Amino acid sequence: MAQAAHAAARVPTSAIDERIDGALQHLRNPKVQAGVVLGSHARRAMSEFLHGRDFVEIPPVIVAPVTDPLNHPVSDPRVDYYGHDFQLTRSMIFHKQLATLAFEKVFCFSPNLRFEPLDRSGTGRHLVEFTQMDLEVRDAGRDDIMRLVEEMLTSVVSTVRSRAAPILQELGRTLPPISSRLRRVRYEDAQKEFGPSFELELSRRAKEPFWIIDIPLLEREFYDREDPKHPGFLLDMDLIYPEGYGEAISGGEREHELGRILERIRAKGQTPDEFRWYVEAARQGLPPSCGFGIGIERLSRWLGGLRTVEETTLFPKRIGAWSL
Numbered sequence: 412m413a414q415a416a417h418a419a420a421r422v423p424t425s426a427i428d429e430r431i432d433g434a435l436q437h438l439r440n441p442k443v444q445a446g447v448v449l450g451s452h453a454r455r456a457m458s459e460f461l462h463g464r465d466f467v468e469i470p471p472v473i474v475a476p477v478t479d480p481l482n483h484p485v486s487d488p489r490v491d492y493y494g495h496d497f498q499l500t501r502s503m504i505f506h507k508q509l510a511t512l513a514f515e516k517v518f519c520f521s522p523n524l525r526f527e528p529l530d531r532s533g534t535g536r537h538l539v540e541f542t543q544m545d546l547e548v549r550d551a552g553r554d555d556i557m558r559l560v561e562e563m564l565t566s567v568v569s570t571v572r573s574r575a576a577p578i579l580q581e582l583g584r585t586l587p588p589i590s591s592r593l594r595r596v597r598y599e600d601a602q603k604e605f606g607p608s609f610e611l612e613l614s615r616r617a618k619e620p621f622w623i624i625d626i627p628l629l630e631r632e633f634y635d636r637e638d639p640k641h642p643g644f645l646l647d648m649d650l651i652y653p654e655g656y657g658e659a660i661s662g663g664e665r666e667h668e669l670g671r672i673l674e675r676i677r678a679k680g681q682t683p684d685e686f687r688w689y690v691e692a693a694r695q696g697l698p699p700s701c702g703f704g705i706g707i708e709r710l711s712r713w714l715g716g717l718r719t720v721e722e723t724t725l726f727p728k729r730i731g732a733w734s735l
Contacts, residue, residue, distance in 0.1 A: 434735045438725055445578045446723035449571060450711035451493040454520060456570035457544055462565050466546070467514045471521040476688045479504045480633050480681065486526035487599075499524045502704055503545040504634060505689050508665050511549035511700045518546040520707070532730035536657050536709060539728035547702030553646045555623065556701045560650060560660060564620065565589045571714055584716040587619050587653055594621040597660050598630070610651060610658065617642045617653035622646045626663075634673035636664040648703075656713045662703025669693045 424584060437443055460467070474490055474497040490497045510517045521543050529535040548556065568589055572579065576650045577588070601609040601623060610623065626647040628637060635645045647663030664670050672693050676683055683690045711723035721727040728734050 427475050430523050442582070442717065443722050443725065444500065445582055446715050446717050448578055449575055449714045450707050450723055452571050452585055453567055453710050453714060454707060456567040457563060459526040459732055460566045461518050466514070466516040466518050469510055469517050469519045471500070472496065472503060473500055473522065475500065475506065477543060478685050480503070480632055482630065484528060484707060489527060501672050502526050502543060507545050507547040507702060508590060508697065508700055509692055511547055511698050515549045521545050527730050529731045537730060538688055538708060538720055539730055542707040544707060545702065545704045547700050549698045549700050553701055553703040556662060556703060557648055559572065560703065561593055565591065579688050586714065589619055593619065595624050596621060598626045609728050611655065614651050614653060614657050615655040617651065619653050620659060621651055622648050633679045633681065634665055636666045652713045656709070659709060659713070660703045660705045662701070664699070664701040667693065667699050677695040
């Protein structure tokens with residue numbers, strides 16, 4: 412901590428002033444303001460849609476003894492509070508699964524913190540701090556949730572077209588149509604045809620959102636459920652935006668049986684002790700469930716046809732950069 416403070420003290424006052432100046436100019440940028448308003452409309456539309464289907468909105472969890480391990484390396488900021496070790500929320504995955512013990516259908520607008528590596532700084536899709544609408548449904552299967560997403564996205568696009576028409580016109584944005592049933596593409600088929608960058612290539616070619624399904628076991632975290640009919644593949648699904656905007660949604664069915672959870676943890680090279688709190692909950696019994704998370708900033712970017720996710724938030728936390 413002392414080293415960080417000392418390093419900050421060496422930053423010239425003029426450089427600090429320039430950073431503050433840039434942040435204030437960002438706040439005044441009409442395109443940024445439009446992106447924020449689109450996000451506001453999208454949140455409201457999703458909330459109305461889900462409340463209309465008897466979902467319970469739960470409060471977000473900011474710090475906890477366990478959070479999403481993710482399937483790619485990120486820094487792991489922790490907080491020691493009177494000897495209790497807490498992590499900052501990377502996603503609500505464990506908490507929303509546990510929430511289905513209390514309610515059948517839950518959703519949450521969850522602030523997430525992911526201290527990503529520098530190689531993601533130029534994608535236009537990543538921020539250190541972002542908001543995700545996380546959703547989970549007890550006893551639901553993948554097909555159930557995919558249908559729910561298709562209905563929700565159709566509703567959100569229709570609502571934004573209506574309520575934010577002047578903003579879309581100002582941005583010169585015409586939203587593409589959304590089919591009632593979106594195309595499904597198998598992960599391995601896409602990878603075989605387009606190589607490791609298949610997701611972005613397919614996104615650039617697409618005219619409307621589409622699904623990537625049947626994701627290989629090792630490509631995802633231990634909590635995603637392996638398909639009992641197709642060992643080695645997960646009952647997962649990713650929704651991909653068209654026009655090169657990339658991933659919109661990641662979700663799937665969850666492992667809920669203790670034996671399977673322990674087996675999957677060890678297969679990932681992790682230990683049950685790392686997830687003791689969650690493992691104990693599974694020992695007492697977790698219901699089957701399925702859900703997804705959708706990033707609000709990425710959704711706002713696509714809705715507005717914006718260049719980067721930074722244009723959808725007033726205070727963007729850029730990877731490896733200073734920010735307010």
